[in-house]
Amino acid sequence: MHAADRQKPVFRFAPSPNGFLHLGHALSALINQEMAGRFEGRLLLRIEDIDQTRCRPEFVHEIFRDLAWLGLEWEEPVRHQSNHIGEYQAALAKLEALSLLYPAFLTRGEVKARVAASEAAGRPWPRDPDGAPIYPPDDRNRSPAERAQLLAGGLRHAIRLDMRKALALIGEPLTWRETGDGAAGIITADPGAWGDVILSRSDAPSSYHLSVVVDDAAQGVTHVVRGLDLFHATAVHRLLQVLLGLPEPDYHHHRLVPGPDGRKLSKSEGSTGLAALRAAGVSPAEIREMLGF
Incomplete structure (x- = not known):
């Protein structure tokens, strides 16, 4: 080149x-x-x-x-x-070294039952910008010994980002530059609205959130142009970019x-x-x- x-x-x-x-x-x-x-x-x-x-x-x-x-x-x-799976694993290892990851063992069925019981009792369950239930805090709050025991037993799990720790670590407001069909200008990012997002799971070594920021940085992408359905997800991507020391592209979210x-x-x-x-x-x-x- x-x-x-x-x-x-x-x-x-x-x-x-x-x-x-x-x-x-x-x-x-x-x-x-x-x-x-x-x-x-x-x-x-x-x-x-x-x-x-x-x-x-x-x-x-x-x-x-x-x-x-x-x-x-x-x-x-x-x-x-x-x-490029090795590149995503390297990014996960960097986040692990910052003590920002934890294994999540609850199944979708268990989470669904927990949400249904809460809402049936009149207690609304918090949801992310896409409307999906925020993951319960059970696994985040487990002791190291309990996690080790569950992992040793071979229990299937995903890897999630401890959002509270991540936000505390960066300690500064996040923004991105938007030129698209929605709100344009400098947008305030709110990654906390997504809860503890999945970064890896048993059937995919990297989530969309993680792989997209690693890929964009590796390819030198300066302008991310995609649909408005991913507008709010940009908050998570900006957080990961800061945590991993990756460059910040401009964003343009277009109509669907x-x-x-x-x-x-x-x-x-x-x-x-x-x-x-x-x-x-x-x-x-x-x-x-x-x-x-």
Whole structure:
């Protein structure tokens, strides 16, 4: 890579190959392409295939095919998360050295039952910005001896970030620079609203939160352009960037493409899939027109 290229703004489109791309993905990819062109920057493609239970090679092939059909061009080589597990483990080790991680043993069923019992008794359970229940404090409050005993017994667990310790360690307000379709300007980050987020679990060596900040730093990404559904998650990403000593990119969260029910599109919506639209004779130019380009 030439020195001049390293100084250019860097954008990335980062789909997960757990299904076929749809119109929402096309919107994000095209906005990344448009902004990279406007800022005379570089456009990277990243395959977020860290979850090997859901990601499939055939979906990776279709991602390349769909994006090429839309007219996107990206730099090689393409980064595949599955090839960089050691980097995520190194980041986890750094957080562990700061005493910010703990093993979480409660199952989803146990948490669901706890929440249901609390709400049935008239005690609302705190929820994160996505509406999911905040993880109970049981595992965070276990003694080292009890944790060691449970781990020695081979009990399945995830690794969570002790949010209270993390916020106390940085000891300063967090912000990010936003240029997107929601609130623009300097945004105050509130990672505490997410509770003790998962950073690793048995079926994925790194969570989205952890791998995305490690990847963006490794690839020199300067502008993160993605959907508004990830706006609030940026607070967690800013926290991890500070804890791990990673650079802070600018953020641009764009509008979402609603499905027939008015909600964000899902990969299960076959009628909005790019492959299905292509098979029906829709052209790339018509896709762009449908998305407002």
